[in-house]
Amino acid sequence: SQKIEQNSEALNIQEGKTATLTCNYTNYSPAYLQWYRQDPGRGPVFLLLIRENEKEKRKERLKVTFDTTLKQSLFHITASQPADSATYLCAESPSGNTPLVFGKGTRLSVIA
Amino acid sequence: NAGVMQNPRHLVRRRGQEARLRCSPMKGHSHVYWYRQLPEEGLKFMVYLQKENIIDESGMPKERFSAEFPKEGPSILRIQQVVRGDSAAYFCASSPPSGDGELFFGEGSRLTVL
Numbered sequence: 001s002q003k004i005e006q007n008s009e010a011l012n013i014q015e016g017k018t019a020t021l022t023c024n025y026t027n028y029s030p031a032y033l034q035w036y037r038q039d040p041g042r043g044p045v046f047l048l049l050i051r052e053n054e055k056e057k058r059k060e061r062l063k064v065t066f067d068t069t070l071k072q073s074l075f076h077i078t079a080s081q082p083a084d085s086a087t088y089l090c091a092e093s094p095s096g097n098t099p100l101v102f103g104k105g106t107r108l109s110v111i112a
Numbered sequence: 113n114a115g116v117m118q119n120p121r122h123l124v125r126r127r128g129q130e131a132r133l134r135c136s137p138m139k140g141h142s143h144v145y146w147y148r149q150l151p152e153e154g155l156k157f158m159v160y161l162q163k164e165n166i167i168d169e170s171g172m173p174k175e176r177f178s179a180e181f182p183k184e185g186p187s188i189l190r191i192q193q194v195v196r197g198d199s200a201a202y203f204c205a206s207s208p209p210s211g212d213g214e215l216f217f218g219e220g221s222r223l224t225v226l
Binding site: 032034036041042043044045046049051089091093095098099100101102103104105 | 116145147152153154155156157160168171203205212213214215216217218219220
């Protein structure tokens with residue numbers, strides 16, 4: 001069965017730097033990879049989706065890449081701010097409206 | 113446009129009691145998903161429903177757990193005879209009939225079993 005692995009449990013970076021989070025999948029190439037943000041005690045919030053045939057997607061300070069050769073997606077936050085501190089979840093789906101499989105998440109701390 | 117509404121936000125039950133968690137999807141959304149999250153664990157899929165139909169319940173334990181999404185009213189996740197291991201945050205999410213599958217989550221219901 002498909003596994004989604006987010007290699008870092010926690011990542012600390014300095015304010016203003018670029019945070020890079022990694023998501024690897026083990027088996028088939030998913031149709032979609034999605035990234036969510038989760039704050040403590042809150043529900044996840046959708047951030048970005050990238051399709052299998054897309055190499056890169058951007059939204060404001062966020063950028064997601066999808067490398068089917070490496071079976072990997074990278075999530076970048078440029079000019080990071082303390083308000084970006086949260087847990088970021090990667091999720092995959094073989095097709096639309098198929099239940100998403102989530103990774104365990106990476107807890108990002110941006111230090112002022 | 114209200115988001116996904118879950119209630120109760122917090123629920124305390126003693127072992128052997130029943131827990132009922134409710135979820136009202138976003139307006140216009142016909143797909144509902146339930147996920148469970150344990151401390152320091154990822155979100156685990158439980159069940160996927162459309163109105164009056166269970167589409168996929170592969171992640172839901174066969175015993176004590178049930179889910180429904182009636183024609184009228186919220187989706188309900190029911191846990192009978194709760195045990196301590198059922199203590200977790202239960203999240204409901206909804207998605208529109210067409211789309212790329214992005215989910216809109218509620219704030220969760222936190223179940224504590226004493």
